[in-house]
Amino acid sequence: MEEFVSCALPNIGSEKVEELAKKLEEIGVLSFEDLKYVEEKDITDVLPPIQLKFFLDQFEDNASVTNECIKFDEKPDKEWAKYFKVPFDSFPKEIQEAAEKGQQPSKMIINDMVRTVVTHICNVDDTPGRKNLRITSSKIIDKFLNVFQDRFGDQIIGDGLTTLMKKLELLG
Secondary structure, three states: OHHHHHHHOOOOOHHHHHHHHHHHHHOOOOOHHHHHHOOHHHHOOOOOHHHHHHHHHOOOOHHHHHHHOOOOOOOOOOOHHHOOOOOHHHOOHHHHHHHHHOOOOOHHHHHHHHHHHHHHHHHHOOOOHHHHHHHHHHHHHHHOOOOOOEEEOOEEEEOOHHHHHHHHHHHO
16 A cells, blocks of 8 residues: 555655555555545545645546556456556656647657556556557557657658557567
């Protein structure tokens, strides 16, 4: 539990992490799935209001809980990618800027984004499989339609889905 709290709220310090983990155990949180039932009033004495809201947002639904902070001990659902929350907020800001300008970011920026996604994927499943990588890639392509297009000069030769999937596959 402390590992999840520390990951969900990385800047609160080890004492607060221990205090919150202890409080969660006291109120009956036995598994990560139980976190979705925690209400503000349950932990209001441990966290300030903003951190409290941020923490509760981390597990608003099961998908966000499983992504960033939890390494599954059991075998993950084979189709986890359907529920996987792509960490768009963790992407380099240049990705969003390029999308707004209708340009492609540098390869270095794309590779940085790919590493971020792979890190989050590996927290869910060490061997994600092509189907899950395709679904995840599709979510990214849908959000940043023009950013990942495959081009040859000025001509668009593909939507970038397969290229992005291959990059995830190589790093994953």
